Amino acid sequence: MLGLFRKKKSNTVLGIDISSTAVKLLELSHNGKRYRVEAYAVEPLPAGAVAENNISDLEIVGAALGKAASKSRSSQKKTAVAVSGAAVITKTVEMPASLSDDDMETQIAIEADQYIPYPLDEVAIDFEVQGLSEKNPEKAEVLVAACRRENVEMREAALNLAGLKAHVVDVEAFALERCCELLPVPDEAKEKDSLMALVDIGALVTTLNVIQNGKTIYTREQLFGGKQLTEEIQRRYGLSEDEANAGKLSGELPDDYESEVLKPFTDAVVQQVSRGLQFFFSSSHFNDVDHIVLAGGTASLPGLEEMVSEKLGTSVQVANPFAEMAVAGRVKAGELTRNAPALMIACGLAMRSFD
Ligand SMILES: Nc1ncnc2c1ncn2[C@@H]1O[C@H](COP(=O)(O)OP(=O)(O)OP(=O)(O)O)[C@@H](O)[C@H]1O
């Protein structure tokens, strides 16, 4: 056999975001210059299957993962998934740079109860040396991430039901940071110490992350999202949830939809972004950000980019991490682009293939 038609053994992982409305799957390849989207699928989840970052219905999530995997037509079984929310604690600590990895592990285990508010036997801990401390070169800066073991195990169990394996368990905020590197941001947002606000507006939750030099320095979650718009459409026009969602995406709704429903909701989104930033400013010495990135499904609302930019006087972009990527033939490019703002986490996870 020449192996002409046999695929090279790939070392990629499937990036899988298990969110409250869907499981989102993405596979990337990288040829040194350019990323290519190899596989992509989104499989919707019924309400309640995943709530507040926790899997509450293992069977349903497992089945959705299985469907997404087969829809994507990827043969890869190794995945990267992420945990997030209150179950996750990340902290940078300083330790003597001379310590070996084993010694660091021991010391972290001894000190961890100072900043981890859960019984340590219920917690999975990982750490990574970031580099030497700028202030004291004899110290290393070590990033410690801890997560309720149960949250990791539920994700592993759901993946296993679908014949998939958790090769990497990451933290959502890190996946987002990684994905942000791909965005074509303006020059002022590339300068050292500049601040980028990433606002992820999902269905239930809006998360503001402020990123400086590639690291998240502030996070705030608000219970606000596109579900409120769906509910208002349902209420006003007497539609089912599915009908309202479809109308929201197609725009095929009664004439007064734009002025009476969409405009007030868009105003509310702008206000949420503005308030989120006010909270950040009041808790830090900053009073401005250099650039705003809008992500999550609700960022696709028509006109939102312009309205946020006008109201806040800052450059704004709706995230599309695939803007400069190639796309494999089997991937539906149009759908991928339409969903791009909601795929930041899946994309940041898929990038773990190239560590
Ligand atoms: N083109 C679009 N226009 C307007 N709204 C959209 C569009 N596409 C998706 N949405 C809305 O975005 C929301 C889903 O976004 P996303 O996939 O980011 O949420 P999620 O990550 O599953 O939810 P959460 O982060 O709240 O757990 C839904 O309310 C959906 O109706």
Ligand SMILES: [Mg+2]
């Ligand atoms: Mg989300």
